[in-house]
Amino acid sequence: MKVVVLLTQPNHYEIWGAADDAHRERFYARLEAFDSAVTARGAVVAGEGLGHPGTARTLGPGTNGDRAVTDGPYAEAAEQLGGFYVVDVPDLDTAVELARLLPDELTVELRPAEAG
Template sequence: MRYVVLIAYEPGGWAEASHEVRQQHVDAHHAFERYVDEHGRRLSSAALSDADLATTIRRDGGGSDVVTDGPFVELAEQIGGYYDVELPDLDAAITAGRLLPRAYTVEIRSVVGVEGYESL
């Protein structure tokens, strides 16, 4: 099965984090990656820029688009990165997700096909 693991966090903590806390986060990500590599495979992963650097396209009912700087909604947490992985089942994805830093909220979503749509 293919899963996207979304990593949400409260902004601002990384800049103030000690070297030890930062290393704990790095070690947790490496534990996650080792687990996935042993039980499935990583397709891609990336850290994302902060939400205040996002660009949002809002669509109105009249067919116009408004492009603005910043996130779509104000959030206490924001998505800071993701992993796109293949693992045998949801239980394995949950086990892997639990290896990520405890300061994160981890959301796991299965990737689904959309009938009539094929990616180019």
């Protein structure tokens, strides 16, 4: 089962910019623990950190390809999406168990990927 793992945190980019080396090392160690555990039980299909929300471009709804393009993220939010994984694991319960290995300061949303 493919599951998208979305990683968010309030003020993620500000916190990360101010983080010291020890904080960054702990954070990366938890990501590496997650990677290793997923690999032992399934597979990491993809995963990336995302650029700052200010670098986003958003296309709004439109018709016949005529869509408004704006700079920045879709919506102002207290939490910022900082990265994602796509994992292939036996079931959603396994994904939840593995997600507990991710850094505690992150909010983690798990969504089954749907074919189609």
